[in-house]
Amino acid sequence: MSDQKNIMKRPRTLTRIAAVQAIFQWEQGIEKAANLLIEQFLIHRISPDFHDETYIDGKTHIPNIPLFTSVVQGFVHRSPEIDTIIKSSLPNEWPFQRLDPIIRAILRAAVTELLLDNIEPPKKVIINEYIDVSHAFSNGDESVLINGILNNLANRLRKEMENKA
Secondary structure (H helix, E strand, O other): OOOOHHOOOOHHHHHHHHHHHHHHHHHHOOOOOHHHHHHHHHHHHHHHOOOOHHHHHHHHOOEEEEEEEHHHHHHHHHHHHHHHHHHHHHOOOOOHOOOHHHHHHHHHEEEEEEEEHOOOOHHHHHHHHHHHHHHHHOOOOOOHHHHHHHHHHHHHHHHHHHHHO
C-alpha cells in the first residue's frame, strides 16, 4: 500500500498535514492571525463530501479540528520561541532560512506539538507522524533530516520540561 493510501486511513496524520499547510500559509504572509487562519481553513479548505479521496478541488479533510486548532494557534502565538528552538538544533553552516519552507512548516508544527502540555501522544509518535507528513510533501531525503532534527529536539525539550516540573 502506498504512503498516500496509508495517510488517508490515519485521521490524525491528515490533521497534521492540514496544520503544516496552515503554518506554510502563515509564513507566506497570507494570514498572520491564528484565529483568522484557522477560520479560513475551516470555511474555505474543508469539504464535507469526502469518501476515499484526500483532496477534492483544493479542499482537504481535517478529521480532528481540536488538534488542528491547537497546533496552529500554538505555533502562531509562540512562533519566535519555536523558531529559536529549531534554529538551535541546526548546524551553524545551515541557516534556518536555508531550509525549504515546507520543511520549516513541518518542523514548526512538530515542535509546537512537542511543546503542548499534553502527555499524549508520546514524543516518538509525534516524530513518526511528522515523518509521515513529510512523505505527503516530498519523496526525497527530507524525512531523514526531519527525523534527525526532531529526535534531537524532542529529547532536549522533554528533559527541559522534566527539569521544570
